[in-house]
Amino acid sequence: MRRHILHMSVVLILNALLGIPLSALADADMWTEKAGMPTARHWLSTSVVNGRIYAIGGSVPMGGDDVPLPTVEEYDPKRDIWTEKADMLTARKAHSTSAVNGKIYVFGGFDSTGGIVSAVDAYDPATDRWTRMANMLIPKADVSTCAVSGMIYAIGGRSSGNWFHSTVEEYDPVTGKWRKRADMPTARGGLSTSVVNGKIYAIDGWDAGFAWLSEVVEYDPGTDIWRIRSNMPVVRGTPSSSVVDERIYVVSDAAVEEYDPATDRWKRKADMLTPRFWSSTSAVAGRIYAIGGQIDGMPLSIVEEYDTGFAIEPEGKLAALWGEIRAER
DSSP, X not given: OHHHHHHHHHHHHHHHHHOOXXXXXXXOOEEEEEOOOSSOOBSOEEEEETTEEEEEOOEEEETXXXXXXXXXXEEETTTTEEEEOOOOSSOBBSOEEEEETTEEEEEOOBOTTSOBOOOOEEEETTTTEEEEOOOOSXXXXXOEEEXXXXXXXXXXXEETTTEEOOOEEEEETTTTEEEEEOOOSSOXXXXXXXXXXXXXXXXXXXXXXXXXXXXXXXXXXXXXXXXXXXXXXXXXXXXXXXXXXXXXXXXXXTEEEEEETTTTEEEEXXXXXXXXXXXXXXXXXXXXXXXXXXXXXXXOXXXXXXXXXXXXXXXXXXXXXXXXXXXXX
16 A cells, blocks of 8 residues: 555646646557558568667559569658668568667568578668678568567468478578577468567567467576467457567457566457558657558558557656556556
8 A cells, every 4th residue: 555655646746746737647558540651552561770760661452463662761750751762682571670780670571583581681760771680590471470589480380382491590680690599389471579677578470370379488588588478358360469568469350459578468458440460560759650551452541550558758756656566557
């Protein structure tokens, strides 16, 4: 009880000093439509550098085919403005991106011939330039990547002949070297991965029979060990996930579900305004942005912002107090 009173006092202090309404300190759990992406597309990937989101690649229907794009567009959430940036070296769809040390690395995907891309490309937002890096050990599409302690982990995916992988490969952006790690328990592609407290959570995806899975597994890069966690409450497809305040928000179709690794529990959140498949999400300053996707095969430019209720980030001495409040959530 004393601890609860202390934290309520901190909330009141933040309210008085920062002018933050008390209602803003609770879960907002709502979506708002923002400025649309200039190029409508799905099967894209997004990453964040310095508070800006980079929407990279993707595809559009053209001439009866689903054509990959080299397109890169930058979104500034503070100003709600999009800016065109330099194209990728190779047009891709069903690829994955991760950011390390201010650069974005692009892995896998299908190219304009329908082949699977083995090359890794690095993008530097500061110079708006692309650089070709070392190839993946196994070229894969529908792979998912995430970064832990400066290393990038390429997990799952499918290769030529729709061969699905449980493979995990660790990439060092500094040396350009790859090394194989322990396989994931279940081979799958089209999954989503997120990182909380240095551990990777592999969520959803489809198996070799193209059936969607609800399985969630946790990987510890330090011990190279996987363990099974609680399944998603409902089997869903085309997932994208983002982390805010040590919770993972999984977006699929219109549904949004929050996973708390600390308690291994799931919670249903507010649906998106526009249902869509094969969109990409990224988190900036406590808000999640769902970008692009498709409905009935038609690519979307729609961008929606989700307020998790953790969108306030005080600086200086008050940051520690705000951190205590969030730790009690």
